[in-house]
Amino acid sequence: MNTGFDRRRLPIGVFDSGVGGLTVLNELRRLLPQESLIYLGDTARVPYGTKSSLSVTRYAEQAARLLIERQVKLLVIACNTASAVAVEPLTLRFPGVPVVGVIEPGARACCAETRSGHVGVIATESTVNNLAYQKAILAQRPDIRIRAQGCSLFVSLAEEGWHDGELVEQIVARCMAPLLDEAEGDAGIDTLVLGCTHFPALKGAIARVVGEGVRLVDSAVTTSKVVREHLIERGLDRPESETGHVSFLVTDGPERFARVASYFFDEQVNAAQVELVDLQHFATA
Amino acid sequence: MNTGFDRRRLPIGVFDSGVGGLTVLNELRRLLPQESLIYLGDTARVPYGTKSSLSVTRYAEQAARLLIERQVKLLVIACNTASAVAVEPLTLRFPGVPVVGVIEPGARACCAETRSGHVGVIATESTVNNLAYQKAILAQRPDIRIRAQGCSLFVSLAEEGWHDGELVEQIVARCMAPLLDEAEGDAGIDTLVLGCTHFPALKGAIARVVGEGVRLVDSAVTTSKVVREHLIERGLDRPESETGHVSFLVTDGPERFARVASYFFDEQVNAAQVELVDLQHFATA
Structure with missing residues (x-):
């Protein structure tokens, strides 16, 4: 025994x-x-x-x-x-x-996914400000160009059950506008890291806002x-x-x-x- | 001295x-x-x-x-x-x-303001659920009819600086829809209590959504x-x-x-x- x-x-x-x-x-x-x-x-x-x-x-x-x-x-x-x-x-x-x-694995997935070497990261204010994703991505591939944008509001939307529909897409578009505008002048990002575990709940709306050419990376x-x-x-x-x-x-x-x-x-x-x-x-x- | x-x-x-x-x-x-x-x-x-x-x-x-x-x-x-x-x-x-x-004074202002005796309260989920305003208002005027609606999302909007504009009004309208729809069948509310200290930041947008016939009560x-x-x-x-x-x-x-x-x-x-x-x-x- x-x-x-x-x-x-x-x-x-x-x-x-x-x-x-x-x-x-x-x-x-x-x-x-x-x-x-x-x-x-x-x-x-x-x-x-x-x-x-x-x-x-x-x-x-x-x-x-x-x-x-x-x-x-x-x-x-x-x-x-x-x-x-x-x-x-x-x-x-x-x-x-x-x-x-979750950041190190998320950065790894992002580096494996991108073709253009131009990626976006959306996360909470705090994650963006302490440059966590930027550092983790650059440690693996210093050639990658990164645009990061704080989208703290998505956390409340996710928790309130506002996940989809026209109004949600408008909110998502407005929150992400600085990232998309900036990236566009630069031939655009081809990969977007969902840098907050709440954000996969809004995946559908985010995908429609960024368009088909951008792959979403969810570190889960x-x-x-x-x-x-x-x-x-x-x-x-x-x-x-x-x-x-x-x-x-x-x-x-x-x-x-x-x-x-x-x-x-x-x-x-x-x-x-x-x-x-x-x-x-x-x-x- | x-x-x-x-x-x-x-x-x-x-x-x-x-x-x-x-x-x-x-x-x-x-x-x-x-x-x-x-x-x-x-x-x-x-x-x-x-x-x-x-x-x-x-x-x-x-x-x-x-x-x-x-x-x-x-x-x-x-x-x-x-x-x-x-x-x-x-x-x-x-x-x-x-x-x-702030609730007792807010309830007092609401009771003094209403003519129709039909009022609305918007607040966080918690304040609505524990019936704090409802009790405080009814203790002063048991004849008043009250509709309460949780609008927790307004707290994030206020803190993110999203206070005005068309998109904010759309969000406000959607959050408040159950309250307004319900009230309408009942000749409508004439007074709305802003039952959260964050909400005065959205006063303009809220006022436009509820229309001129409704007075806003801010307990401050x-x-x-x-x-x-x-x-x-x-x-x-x-x-x-x-x-x-x-x-x-x-x-x-x-x-x-x-x-x-x-x-x-x-x-x-x-x-x-x-x-x-x-x-x-x-x-x-």
Whole structure:
């Protein structure tokens, strides 16, 4: 009889400011159905995209502490704003647990996708301002020209369920106008990175605004692949014959979370399954 | 020589989730230029309008503790969401400091304004759901018919500087459609309460959408009058010959606060004047 503790059966921790990271959870479920997942949404402090790097780093550390206490084998920061500032601090602080962000995989996909070498990035104000995508893309391909545009308003649209239709397209067009105008004089971008996990909800409207010649890159797919690589490398991947389970933690409003989750996640979420947790106990220095 | 401590010279504390309460600060400056004011914006946790009553009450208590430590003589909750849940708990917890919210004064103005007895209220999701305005209005005039509509998206529009123009009017019209459609079958509302301190920034667009027959009620003006009454009643009003001073505290991003403040506050705010504070030290049970 084998009574040994099997680390491969431990869950993967997925952390986001709220519901946006559920687009990443979807892809993880699709690629790794055998893995169990704990999703933590910091709904008490959402959104992160308009907050300072210092605050976002602190929030990410608190979230990581809670997930590590729940014995996750790997940590996914399923939020661009938090990935932009917290991957390195978390990796240093918790050396025993691999940390995967969404920006590095998103940049990788973008570099693989572009033909013209001219790309656009839309993200929250904070992600654009700290140049996270610009740096990650240029580190891989210094020849690429990048236009970045803050579109914080898309987060509210996504959460309110305004995903499609003429009015949404008009709003999207206005938010993205500076990026498109600028790019046009330059023969135009051929690839657009959706640099916020909320934005895939508006994918249809965004695609119509940018036109057929522009490919949209959503980092969720690439992130899942990077997670699988990490697991395999460390011998932490669970056998494919097993079945994973998903659980949800939020810092505020389980009912609202369950309701809004349906815009981003393909599986049904019931409020009764969503556990309310407090991150303030995990205050950092 | 009078060396006695003069409580009348103490500042008034004004608290909001972020920048919206600056519309209330404007009116306080206008009516009571002799009073000093400390404005606290909880920008690390903004917005409150989509968060639970429990969290918002806790945040309001932390803010009140910090302001009372700074020796304010009166506390204004310049946020509808927080006023809806926290006026009573704060009054009980801090009996020495009068607490004024914006809902009661807003309801009072609405009751005085309506002729037809049929009014509308637009507010955040949370304020609408906890029936705060509905209760406050009916307590004064049980004959009034009220239609309430959540318009959380207006908060982002206001903060992004999208205040006017055709597209903004289209968004406003779509958000308010359920309220207006419903009201129309009923001979229409004649008064509309702007039940969120962010909404006065969109006043022009809202006015055009509802049409000339509808008066807009912004609780900031009435709230200032209630503050003055409280001060006079308690002998805490500062002589009109003196000059008040305004200072700002935020829990995140002084630079962003100073920039966005210009949409809501008539005086210039420099980031250097904005002090960063931490409310987590004031954690409540």
